[in-house]
Amino acid sequence: MALIVQKFGGTSVKDSERLKEVARWIIKTKELGNQVIVVVSAPGGMTDSLIKRAKEINTTPSGRELDSLLSVGEQISASLLAMTINQMGHKAISFTGAQLNIKTTGEFNNAKILEISSQKITENIDRGSIVIVTGFQGVNEQGYTTTLGRGGSDTTAVAIGAALSADQVEIYTDVDGIYTADPRVVKSARKIPEISFDEVIEMAGKGAKVLHCRSVEIAAKYNIDIHLRSSFTWEEGSWIRRNENMEKALVRGITHIKDLAKLTVCQLGDNSCLQRVMGAIEDNNLDIKLVNQGIDAEGKFELSFILEEREAIRISELLKDRLKGNGRVGINLSLGMVSAVGIGIRSNRLQGSIMKLLNDRSIRSEMISSSETSLSFVVPQKDVNSLKQAMHHELIEKTLLA
Amino acid sequence: MALIVQKFGGTSVKDSERLKEVARWIIKTKELGNQVIVVVSAPGGMTDSLIKRAKEINTTPSGRELDSLLSVGEQISASLLAMTINQMGHKAISFTGAQLNIKTTGEFNNAKILEISSQKITENIDRGSIVIVTGFQGVNEQGYTTTLGRGGSDTTAVAIGAALSADQVEIYTDVDGIYTADPRVVKSARKIPEISFDEVIEMAGKGAKVLHCRSVEIAAKYNIDIHLRSSFTWEEGSWIRRNENMEKALVRGITHIKDLAKLTVCQLGDNSCLQRVMGAIEDNNLDIKLVNQGIDAEGKFELSFILEEREAIRISELLKDRLKGNGRVGINLSLGMVSAVGIGIRSNRLQGSIMKLLNDRSIRSEMISSSETSLSFVVPQKDVNSLKQAMHHELIEKTLLA
Numbered sequence: 001m002a003l004i005v006q007k008f009g010g011t012s013v014k015d016s017e018r019l020k021e022v023a024r025w026i027i028k029t030k031e032l033g034n035q036v037i038v039v040v041s042a043p044g045g046m047t048d049s050l051i052k053r054a055k056e057i058n059t060t061p062s063g064r065e066l067d068s069l070l071s072v073g074e075q076i077s078a079s080l081l082a083m084t085i086n087q088m089g090h091k092a093i094s095f096t097g098a099q100l101n102i103k104t105t106g107e108f109n110n111a112k113i114l115e116i117s118s119q120k121i122t123e124n125i126d127r128g129s130i131v132i133v134t135g136f137q138g139v140n141e142q143g144y145t146t147t148l149g150r151g152g153s154d155t156t157a158v159a160i161g162a163a164l165s166a167d168q169v170e171i172y173t174d175v176d177g178i179y180t181a182d183p184r185v186v187k188s189a190r191k192i193p194e195i196s197f198d199e200v201i202e203m204a205g206k207g208a209k210v211l212h213c214r215s216v217e218i219a220a221k222y223n224i225d226i227h228l229r230s231s232f233t234w235e236e237g238s239w240i241r242r243n244e245n246m247e248k249a250l251v252r253g254i255t256h257i258k259d260l261a262k263l264t265v266c267q268l269g270d271n272s273c274l275q276r277v278m279g280a281i282e283d284n285n286l287d288i289k290l291v292n293q294g295i296d297a298e299g300k301f302e303l304s305f306i307l308e309e310r311e312a313i314r315i316s317e318l319l320k321d322r323l324k325g326n327g328r329v330g331i332n333l334s335l336g337m338v339s340a341v342g343i344g345i346r347s348n349r350l351q352g353s354i355m356k357l358l359n360d361r362s363i364r365s366e367m368i369s370s371s372e373t374s375l376s377f378v379v380p381q382k383d384v385n386s387l388k389q390a391m392h393h394e395l396i397e398k399t400l401l402a
Numbered sequence: 403m404a405l406i407v408q409k410f411g412g413t414s415v416k417d418s419e420r421l422k423e424v425a426r427w428i429i430k431t432k433e434l435g436n437q438v439i440v441v442v443s444a445p446g447g448m449t450d451s452l453i454k455r456a457k458e459i460n461t462t463p464s465g466r467e468l469d470s471l472l473s474v475g476e477q478i479s480a481s482l483l484a485m486t487i488n489q490m491g492h493k494a495i496s497f498t499g500a501q502l503n504i505k506t507t508g509e510f511n512n513a514k515i516l517e518i519s520s521q522k523i524t525e526n527i528d529r530g531s532i533v534i535v536t537g538f539q540g541v542n543e544q545g546y547t548t549t550l551g552r553g554g555s556d557t558t559a560v561a562i563g564a565a566l567s568a569d570q571v572e573i574y575t576d577v578d579g580i581y582t583a584d585p586r587v588v589k590s591a592r593k594i595p596e597i598s599f600d601e602v603i604e605m606a607g608k609g610a611k612v613l614h615c616r617s618v619e620i621a622a623k624y625n626i627d628i629h630l631r632s633s634f635t636w637e638e639g640s641w642i643r644r645n646e647n648m649e650k651a652l653v654r655g656i657t658h659i660k661d662l663a664k665l666t667v668c669q670l671g672d673n674s675c676l677q678r679v680m681g682a683i684e685d686n687n688l689d690i691k692l693v694n695q696g697i698d699a700e701g702k703f704e705l706s707f708i709l710e711e712r713e714a715i716r717i718s719e720l721l722k723d724r725l726k727g728n729g730r731v732g733i734n735l736s737l738g739m740v741s742a743v744g745i746g747i748r749s750n751r752l753q754g755s756i757m758k759l760l761n762d763r764s765i766r767s768e769m770i771s772s773s774e775t776s777l778s779f780v781v782p783q784k785d786v787n788s789l790k791q792a793m794h795h796e797l798i799e800k801t802l803l804a
Contacts, residue, residue, distance in 0.1 A: 016455075016458050016459050019459065020459075050478075053418075053482065054481075054482065054485055056418050057418055057421065057422075057482055057485050057486050057489060058485035058486065058488055058489040059489070061485045061488070062484070062485065062488055064495070065481045065484045065485050065488070065495075065496060066481070066485075068477060068480070068481040068496055068498070069477070069478060069481035069482065069485075071477075072474035072477050072478055075470060075471070075473075075474050076452075076471060076474055078470070079456075079467045079468070079470040079471035080455065080456065080459055080471065082464070082467045083456055083459050083460035083463045083464065083467050083468075083471075084459050084460065086460055086463070086464055086467070087459060087460040087461070093466070093467075094467060094470055096470070098500060098501075099500075099545060099546065143501060144501065
């Protein structure tokens, strides 16, 4: 008998038909002799429409009120799923984050789980119930509802798995696993049967739309196996686990991010100017993908950032204002970043072979970055797809054939 | 400075426009120097559509899951209203029944409020906030969400008013007060400016669609004045309060209920048969409007009940089955009941003048019932409107002219 946490995303619970299909699967898992805890997201599209509703009313709604509002989606899914399982003759009981006292930090809209008390879940599991939990939400110190940010239900599932020492966490979604590249861009992309925690975190950071990063970090910390799979095909998906006995591929996937820009600040007068730039970046809570620092011919500081186009445009105006002439701000739009992800990638001198790919195609790279687990190239957006295909062919397909 | 509880029903919070109008009114009340607590219902139509959604999935959903599901409607209203008030530059904070620990009995779907701790409300009121509370819901002993049944938000408002010794409770709805009769049936019906708790309870019991009865019972017990009024016209409505210095009208209103039936059980063999009948009534939790007991020519028991047509049909089959020939069950469909309501009505011998009205119109009465505060006549459904108009003319309009 195993203790299994199953998480179902919005598309899996969006209407009565999908709920019935999901309920049958949960019951099947239980009838195989397992104990089952289920974590659900809001019905597909609901969170977005609630946010839209709120913004209609208030352009900057308070985090507390927004979280109270957003938390209803998962409550609806959880109750309806419990009713569906009951109707099929099985015991099920739903709980909200507040009812389970899932304690989080105080930051509304982006809280972090601190603690889950397992007592109520265990009691009901022991009585033979399927326990259904609302994903994405908890309560802060004062007992007010908080939400965990986009994709937070994955984190709830893994955190519950960790709190109850579950044997595995199954994340059901509308894709059937993690691929070596986005199959819409690279036709020959293939599903990765097994991948390590670090690799998934790196892939997510480099643009692959897989799991909520924090969920994988928790899984890594508590060594919980995650099985990412489809609730449409129900086929075996991708296992994310500690990398023992794992297929020793060097490059696990090619990922990409589009709609980026390069922001360059050069001829910076002195250190205080540099501080002003970094201050503006921090104050605006920007998601900087890459950063590069250099010194120009005149010995003056030069900084380059890769970030979302929208954010780059906004911040460039702000920087011009703050620098008051003590530096020049340049912006380079319509860029994309293609990355190769895999453990130990840096030590394998792949840079040369990728640069050859760029050269052969006359693609101009705006910035290059390498870490232990990834190699990233910032190129014009129009070249992203062809570079991605070329890198996939060179670094993944060829290796598989070899 | 007064402490005012304002309750807004579903039509008052159903979209952004209505929310803005309501928010402006709340702010206006506060700016007049009052402290304001607001209780909200679910957006109009939402509770019905959630029930429909649940029934699609499960014909008899568990009370606990249904209550979890239904409670989201008020949460949505409460958060959105807080955001609307915030956007207008005023402090507001929303709370769920669970967050305020509104303790109720354990009966899901029809729980009764046991206790409201006022601390969190008071704290926030004292900080200058408008406090918004979800109506209709609380938590049972285990901390699970319960709902109070239809119209339960009225009860939440009055219970909060009682717990905080509010100066008044204002119930905003889509009608502008309590009328001497349904204005759609009796054109000359007029708004009642002041009415006592007992009279409103009696009117509700006799078919007037006014307030949730339990809310008036609590208001009577704690002597809280209720002001029932419209959130569309914002005009002065009807005050419900202890009847001191009140206009001394004998008959306060004419109410009616349609779609009733008379169920007659006669030639009952013995006492055990009578018990079987009463047992069946109790087991089925029927809402008996009137009951009459007699002894027929042969000295045998005869019982007559007035109840909803639908229920009468269902129970008549069941009774035939239980009596197994020891009694005869008859049913008389398409009836209605017209009642005159007013304190001390019985002692005023109005029966004679009403019977004359029936006689003049050749209306056959199936049953008559009188209490201290009401006089009811069960007549064929087709005669309900004309009898109501005649009674309104005779007992209310003539008295006003006199």
